[in-house]
Amino acid sequence: MFKIGQIPSFVPVGKAPSPGSSAVSEKVRTRLEELDDLEEGSQRELLNLSQQDYANRIEELNQSLKEAWASDQKVKALKIVIQLVYDRIWSMCSDPRPLPDSFTVDDVNDTAKETCLNWFFKIASIRELLPRLYVEAAILKCNRFLNKSGIQETLPRLTAMIKGIGDPLVAAYTRAYLCRVGVEVAPHLKDSLNQNFFDLLGTFRQIGGESVRKQLALQRVEAPEYLTLYSPAISWILQCIAYRAPEPLLTEMMERCKKLGNNALLLNSVMRAFRPEFVADRATDFIGMIKDCDEAGFPKHLLFGSLGRSLACADPPESERLTILNEAWKVITKVRSPRDYVNCAEIWVEFTCRHFTKREVNTILADIIKHMTPDRAFEDAYSQLQSVIRKILTYFHDFSVLFSMERFLPFLDMFQKDSVRVEVCRSIMEIFIKHQLDLTRDPVILNAMLHICKTMHDSVNALTLEDERRSLALLIIGFIRMVSFGRDFEQQLSFCVEARATFCNLEPVLVQLIHTVNQLAMETRRVMRGSHSRKTAAFVRACAAYSFITIPSLSSIFSRLSLYLLSGQVALANQCLSQADAFLKAAVSILPEVPRSISVEGKLRSSESFLLDFTNNFLAMLLVVPDHPEHGVLYLVRGLLNMVQDYTWEDNSDAKVRVYVSALPLLAAMGQETYVYSVPKVDSNETLYGGDPKFLSEINKLCETLIGQILDHLKVLGRDEGTRRQGALAFSLFGVLLAHGDLRNNKLSQLAVNLWNLSHKHGHCEPRVSVRTLEFVKHQAQQPDMSHLSDTVQRLTLQSRT
Secondary structure, X not given: OOOOOOOOOOOOOOOXXXXXXXXXXXXXXXXXXXXXXXXXXXXXXXXXXXHXXXXXXXXXXXHHHHHHHHOOOOOHHXXXXXXXXXXXXXXXXXXXXXXXXXXXXXXXXXXXXXXXXXXXXXXXXOOOHXXXXXXXXXXXXXXXXXXXXXXXXXXXXXHHHHHHOOOHHHHHHHHHHHHHHHHHHOOOOHHHHHHHHHHHHHOHHHHOOHHHHHHHHHOOOOHHHHHHHHHHHHHHHHHHHHOOOOHHHXXXXXXXHHHOOOOHHHXXXXXXXXXXXXXXXXXXXXXXXXXXXXXXXXXXXXXXXXXXXXXXXXXXXXXXXXXXXXXXXXXXXXXXXXXXXXXXXXXXXXXXXXXOOHHHHHHHHHHHHHHHOHHHHHHHOHHHHHHHHHHHHHHOOOHHHHOOOOOHHHHHOOXXXXXXXXXXXXXXXXXXXXXXXXXXXXXXXXXXXXXXXXHHHHOOOOOOOHHHHHHHHHHHHHHHHOEOOOOOXXXXXXXXXXXXXXXXXXXXXXXXXXXXXXXXXXXXXXXXXXXXXXXXXXXXXXXXXXXXXXXXXXXXXXXXXXXXXXXXXXXXXXXXXXXXXXXXXXXXXXXXXXXOEEEEOOEEEEOHHHHHHHHXXXXXXXXXXXXXXXXXXXXXXXXXXXXXXXXXXXXXXXXXXXXXXXXXXXXXXXXXXXXXXXXXXXXXXXXXXOOOHHHHHHHHHHHHHHHHHHHHHHHHHHHOOOHHHHHHHHHHHHHHHHHHOOOOOXXXXXXXXXXXXXXXXXXXXXXXXXXXXXXHHHHHHOOHHHOOHHHHHHHOOOOOOO
16 A cells, blocks of 8 residues: 555644634534544544554544534534535525425525535635635535525635645645536536646646655655645546547647656656547647656656557557557567566557457567566466457457467466466357357367367366366357368368267267267268268268267266267168167167256256157157167067066156167067158168068067056056056057057957057046047048047047046
8 A cells, every 4th residue: 555654644733823802702612622523533543553444543533523413413414525515505495395496596595505515604604725625625516595696605715725726636626626617517617627728737846846755755745646646636527628529629638748757657648648649640649749748757658558458449540550550669668577567568569459360469479488488477467468368369360360370378378377378268258259260170270279279178177066067068068069071081080080089078069079970970971872881881880980989988878878879879870780789789689777866957856768768769760770680579679678677667657668668669570561751771670571470479478568567557557546657658558559559459459449448438538539539430430441439439438527
């Protein structure tokens, strides 16, 4: 924290001699003594406080002032801020009707005028100049209650009073406060603003005078540090003046600065306060003024920093831009302090990126590395270095240009802190995904992005939150999706192999890589129009091997199941029968590992619905998968059903039996002479067995076994009072028999009727569904080859609910 002495410079010290009794009444004298006691106590409390403690104490005093006004302690409340006083007098004028915002003196009643005048008399009784001036300025707005020209007359008087303040720093902030109040209550009165500025210029000789230098030496404060204290006040005054000011006035201000011998402090404030367009149009003039400034009083790199901020918002003449950059960088590169250097360099990076090419930006990056690498100075400048990266990414969206900068990746290496490095890499990836519209195979981009993605991946550990893992994985996936080697499929597969080794700890990335490789195999099939050559056949087998090796590394059981099934389908489509067989057997083998409950969005849910979806999809695929010559008839179907039989389902669950019901349509389809769908260039069982009676017999036996299991379960449900479940399951089996069974078989027809009656026995079946089903059966019975359904329809009756 920066201090000048023990007492803040804007707190008055000591008291003037008391006025005689003839000057004020006894009552006023008593009140003034109370005020003096209050001020002395406040001063003692503010001695030796830190900056934060001081701010906290001021806030406490502000609250106490509000409470004092509410409790009618008016002497104590003399320090109240402007709005409280104004609101009090306003409320006096608002009875019975509210006072309009555009009120005049004629609208103010006598009581309010008297109260307002009393306030100004009290203020006039304050003996010290500084508190009297501040308090009167604070309630300047109240002049509206007294006369039309009160504010216009008071502002010049208060401006003149500031000349009586001896400390130039205190005077500067007093002028800033008066300008603030003046702009708020009378923005149209510009003359007082200008006069305050011109009076401020007159104090600059005092700032550099002997008395100030002695005081700074006594308090061990360096001149540049002391001068920076003026900047906020001067900047505020100039901002008030510059707001909507005509250009001739700004030019006049600039010329007055020149007459002062190019005072660096003032010049810095001018560049910060004036419109960026004004500064940019005269950038060369400002550079000349900066050159003429005394380096000792105010460092030139700060001046160039202020100039750079303006040039980041407005463009100088095109013909002057390179000269401006060269002149600025001559000064910036000579700054010895790494902190001062990077603060200034970071500002000028944006100007460079806006107007120049990668060559100039690369030169600046090299210079920053040169300055910030010694003694690991970059560790204290991560925020500025991150800002440099953000500005470059704002203007360079062509990543082939960006990564061709020789110093860009070395610049990234300065981010040694893990959290910062990952944040920077994340920002680069977000811009890449947003702006890289075309697929790329550029080796420069790929190598750089792999390096960046690896940095993000390697930051993941056991303590990394799941949301963070997911976020990083999505960014890496976005990069992988943008990589394409065109028809060079082998190179694409090699990239996926490298990516798998690089991103092995992020499961969503591995899943994406498997999808990418499967897509690559299907693209190969499309190019070859389904007829593989020896070379492409070997390639798609290599793709299958990639997936088969990668899938077991996934922790999510359902990810493994779905990818085994998908990869098996891709292998089958590419006529890789043994590979497809291996995928499907692997899927069946891990079914026992499926847990009975899984976490979905942080909540435990039963896994049955997911498992049922998978088995239904699996069964649908088995129709086109030919039996393995060494494993017997329907070995995959039997293997799946055996796993379902042995799986530990939830208590009171019908899931196992529902799988049996779903398997019946598959077996019925397998018994057809021509399958309803097939895979080109792959011989399914319809071709292998050619309607062999033994094959059909195996299908019928398996169907009988499944139906028997289902009926046994229905009996159990009837005993256990699970009538609703019994009815739903019976109706499902009825629908399967109706759609896929040969109801010319009397036993099967009778079974269908019994199932219909059972499903309606307890009235749980939805009437609309029953009616529509019955109408469908009647319609089917009218078809020429479905007349056998007529007898069945006669025995299907609707029962009302009980």
